[in-house]
Amino acid sequence: MIRSRAAKSSRPGAPSSGGNQHYRSARAVAPMKRSKGTYSRLNWKVLKMMIFLIGAVVMVVFYQRLHIAEDLTTAGSASESGSSISSGNGGAQIVSNAKRSNAERNFKSERQGRSLARGISGLPLSETPALVGGSRGHIQCEVDVDELVYWNDPQGTRDVNFQSPFTGKSHGGDGEEKTKYLTFEPDRGGWNNIRMNLENVFILAAATGRTLVMPPAVPVYLLTHDKEEKHKGFADFYNLYSDEFQHRVKIISTEEFITREGGEDGQFPILESKREEVLKSSIECDKRAKSDISCDHIWEYLESKAFVPQFNGTTCLIFDEDSFEGQTVSSENAERVKSFCGEKRIPYYITEATQEEQLIHLKNAKGWRIMAHYYGYMYFTNTAIFNYYKRFVRDFMHYHDEIYCAAGKIILALQLEGEKLGFKIDEEGGGGFSSMHVRRGDLQYKAVKISAEEWYDNLKDTWQDKEIIYIATDERNKTFFDPIKEHNNVKFLDDYWDYADLGKLDGNYMGMIDTIIASRGRSFAGTFRSTFTGYINRMRGYHGMSMKDSYYGFLEKKKVTHEWLDYYDGTTFALEWPDGWIGIDGDVEPSKVKF
Ligand SMILES: Nc1nc2c(ncn2[C@@H]2O[C@H](COP(=O)(O)OP(=O)(O)O)[C@@H](O)[C@H]2O)c(=O)[nH]1
Ligand SMILES: [Mg+2]
Structure with a gap:
């Protein structure tokens, strides 16, 4: 199912109470008797009422404007206080958007709680006794990026109390147990x-x-x-x-x-x-x-x-x-x-x-x-x-909040841009853009280091017309991607450097931030044999995204993730496959049909 961020951020019924009152008083005058003498009085009354109504409408519009302006001001001050939102880049909109969806999310969690079943990886509650008592985690961040949380915190009660049967007896010898x-x-x-x-x-x-x-x-x-x-x-x-x-x-x-x-x-x-x-x-x-x-x-x-x-x-x-x-x-x-x-x-x-x-x-x-x-x-x-x-x-074993917070802001910005172009966000908060991981640098496997023209030709059928493509890459020379730019709106981490204040973070986080952003693309294409690409697929799996939307740029292996890997050989490390995430909340081996 598809849901749109714009729809989420609409403000239902702000002026409703005032509007209803006028509606009632208008109805109250309607049944009056209309004698000739009363007509001129009536006309005057109608005129007065119209002036009143126009006044009310003007006030409602003014009220709405005022509130939007308020949102923008808060956003502006957030940016001044170093919340890493730079102006002129849609930052203010992101914050006000996030504020609004925050309110709606609270409403949602009050009503039914965030679902613990994630997309295609999830199972009905009746099949996940281990999750009872658990809930989704939270990311500490100035904007709400909790849709990136695929982990549970706390875990279910059964997991909290779990004792491994493989610890063995203590062998202290002198009666005192020594640490192993x-x-x-x-x-x-x-x-x-x-x-x-x-x-x-x-x-x-x-x-x-x-x-x-x-x-x-x-x-x-x-x-x-x-x-x-x-x-x-x-x-x-x-x-x-x-x-x-x-x-x-x-x-x-x-x-x-x-x-x-x-x-x-x-x-x-x-x-x-x-x-x-x-x-x-x-x-x-x-x-x-x-x-x-x-x-x-x-x-x-x-x-x-x-x-x-x-x-x-x-x-x-x-x-x-x-x-x-x-x-x-x-x-x-x-x-x-x-x-x-x-x-x-x-x-x-x-x-x-x-x-x-x-x-x-x-x-x-x-x-x-x-x-x-x-x-x-x-x-x-x-x-x-x-x-x-x-x-x-x-x-x-997920990265620090700081890393997810930065990635989350950039994902929101990409989705906002995507939405303006008519692309939708999915139920788990992913999509609105597509993504790639183009590993070049020191990767030993030369065959998979293909030209940008090849990347484009091999993948164009997986992208939608005019879709934004976020490219995670270790390629410093971004002109390498010009052949793709001819056809699609291409974005890199560098494009959001100031916007997400990346300069303030540990430089080592950048690859991790790239991983997280790429994991939320509607369709994703990675570099075959890169474990960096592998982790992007793992995160997609945790979010319950289907592997049928994951590809490799290398034509020969383009759709290998569309099959459940059921064998082991020396190259297995180079892929991630659904055993890592499908049905892991249950107690039995999952069916391998849907992944
Ligand atoms: N920022 C960024 N760094 C990357 C990217 N791809 C590779 N790197 C860097 O190169 C390293 C690649 O090594 P590794 O993580 O082992 O992945 P692999 O060599 O592709 O299997 C990463 O840890 C990053 O430091 C990318 O898309 N973005
Ligand atoms: Mg490596």
Whole structure:
């Protein structure tokens, strides 16, 4: 169903009470007797009434104008107070628009609450007992951008009280339970490779009940826009230290870990000869082996104390309650595991024995890299539990409000422009424009780096006439896109730089903002084999948008997302597919018909 933002922002019945009164008094005079002598009196009365009516109409119009002017003034002052709305760019309209829809949304949520079922990914409430008690989250922002919230906050009561069956018994020995830890080396690729890896790591920590030790901050590949502080910790992007998050995964820093466990009395004492270098690298570290604060100091220390499972592309990680408790895996589950892992991968069952290890360390060197989406790498044979972790990723592993707020303002501006051209916004607040992710830069896969003419030719049938195309890209030379501009109204993040005050934000957020904006396009086309594109599709999935509106610019793969990926091979990381979002609020495997 289609709904229009203009329709939402109409002001029903502002002058109604005054209007009705006059309507009543006009009717009251109508039945008067009309004798000859009374005619002139009547004419005078009619004239007086007409003057009165005209006066009333003038006042109503004036009243409306005054209110619009008021909206615009508030918008103007919002911009003065640094709310990042610049004038002359439709900013004032956005704010007043958002104010109006705010009022309507409150009305909506008072009446029925925001629906927890999202578009095509949603399920009827009767099939989602895990959601009972939950509601949609909220984004802190000067304008209402809550339509971007695909996560629940709070989660449903059942999820809040969930206890993993894979934590194992305590093995304190001396009767005192000692904390068990998970440490890891972050991926060395671009941000979305790191993100993929983090999702795996966080689920592993949550499911095993281990305290997760965040690595020292490192300069992230292609994310070094912050000239003063190149070292980035993941809390710069995610809200890791909120109470709710900590309730699901206990997170501490490497520094804290060393304070707790690295001393002589700790579980993992640091060799005296190494103490200084380990400490030096524990807050920030560099990948260069020769650096004074090389990360290797930390990794070597952890590796020397830990159990290091060889997780990589040849394994898949299995959580099965029977196997965990030392029993035989049911034949039905064994079959499911076999089909999940495919021909080439060996299942690695998490068992009580694995859980006896006090410290597990995940290496990330060659041969130890998990280059896979968690829902293609880990498998919980109990679907209700698997879905709990899929919700955990959706509901918790989303970017900071600041990032969504900026993206939300730009989406509103694009939709307003789109609406003026007659394009509609969908039920979940998406659309009104279409989008692309054109990855160029350092992507290794040359075949998918096609010319702008090819992008246009391959995709023109997916766009509507005169539709705005928002292009997320790492291409700096925007003239590259001139061939598309000949046909469509093209927009980039840079076009909204002042409007959304992007200069005030951490430069590393820009790719994330681009991701979010592109995820709301009616139709989306990405770059095949880019994990950045993959995440745009994931977000679309979370919003309940159909994969049938997602394409690749590379002709050979244009419609691969139109099929549910049911196999695993070495390139699976390059796509995201509906297992990540369809039916994840329910307790059973979803039908694969609609996605
Ligand atoms: N602002 C912006 N940056 C991008 C875009 N595409 C790629 N980048 C940058 O390049 C990096 C690409 O690495 P990654 O996230 O691993 O994605 P992949 O290499 O395409 O799989 C991103 O993290 C961004 O820093 C884009 O559309 N907009
Ligand atoms: Mg990359």
